[in-house]
Amino acid sequence: MAGILDTVDQRTQLVGENRLELLMFKMQTRQLFALNVFKVQEVMQLPRLTKMPQSHPVVCGVASLRGQAVTVIDLSAAIGLRPIDTTKPCNLIVTEYNRTVQGFLVGSVDRIINLSWNLIMPPPATAGRGHYLTAVTRLEDNQLVEIIDVEKVLAEIVSYSSEISAEVLDVEVVKMARGMKVLVVDDSSTARAQTEGILTSLGIEVIEATDGARAIQMLKKWADDGHHVPDELLMIITDAEMPEMDGYRLTREIREDPRLRDLYIVLNTSLSGSFNKSMVQKVGCDEFISKFQPDLMASIVQERIRTLMNNS
Template identity: 60%
Template structure:
């Protein structure tokens, strides 16, 4: 338990400070790629993989790690390149996303980089809508300035495991649900896949969706409304925000909103693929109203109904 509490304390020290750590690796190309260390459980040399007949083409097998079977995704193949040639430099990055554990087959794992979300930029517009990146950053390595491409893991996973946007009947509150029609919800997430998941869940109930790609874009929109004299609570019912985004993360966004008297009571749900026992500590520190681990349609609707009840009963 003491180790768990120490982990909670260590992780939450970064909350609201707009910082992150990236695990940088190669895919047997000259390009550098990365994912957030926060989602990495461990890195292993490539073990023997057992085949999984009938699985998705990008699942190259199953690894047994300390008695647990973990599906392995060929990350190079999953982002549109030829499958990875396995050699002595290959590694597995074991991750936890959306309450599931999976491993990614990669090439050489280089190092961990501590940086700021302000140094993380969206992918170039010329990369198109079908790229597999959420962001890019620059890294000085061996005296050279190199671009690091940050993988949109949520898009990769969504293409391998289809997400279900259906909502259980027992979750729907008949006394509340019809009041949702016409209300607007702000969704803040750098992954278009994640934004679409929320939109596809809430739109059938008549909810209008406003989208922002990152925390800074969302904050500018909220401040613009406030500067125009608009009541933020009339403009949107609530906001769903991801934790990890370029330029400004969800923690910093929440911190800024809570410190602006014009919007400090905005209902904010942190909707992130990060999961684990430290989440409640993170939510408490930044001042979010709710935490939701992606992707759970029932919980999305439950949270929106909770917010609407507050308004109806006030």
């Protein structure tokens, strides 16, 4: 795997073009799994681990990586499969999600593939509500690749709160928010639930879409039916990476439609902040929030309401 992540700068050019790259791996079984390369910092053989007493059952221990203590999670056990046998060859995928670094213990690492988001499909309905997949795709040889919902995995290990701090909550703004609507676009049920919890605490009605393609279809239909959509939605809060159409392409599609272009768009993603701030400017989002920050999201929503009220 040496050098597999050496061209990350080149990969940033994929974003905004509705493309992504997936790092594929196995869990000591034949099934292929994948993570978005943008969330991967490095791949290595499993280093020595320090066991942590009273840790979560799927936490293997802590690895010291260049002076940083990184929690190591058995990804196979975390999604309900057999734990990884560390007496056999295995690897550590070091990732950054939601401003934190963690390592995922897997079996063998396969390769990186470059795909269009329209080849990434939502999990089949037969997978049920308890699955740990955010999407699936098929290779040219028809082999299925399962893309893991890491946000759900992490939420089961370290719970995320949707509670807004009392000092952030503006009671007068909340009164004005009653009846306002926000479209939340995210393929992760965990992320949608957390965002909905924040917005409903503000008295806002939440409309959901599970990917950008569904969202743009919904918006265009409302416009076709004669609705002035920018007046009816307070904002759109969208994830970046989603099946079929990512949040960057969704934003571009909205900005290119005269009926929709004035919509206020907030990018809400677990990808790294510095990277996304530049992408916000490139594709035309209004704000960027790293996921699972209820106070920050509430502040941005409340400020948007204040601005609208002041301009009315």
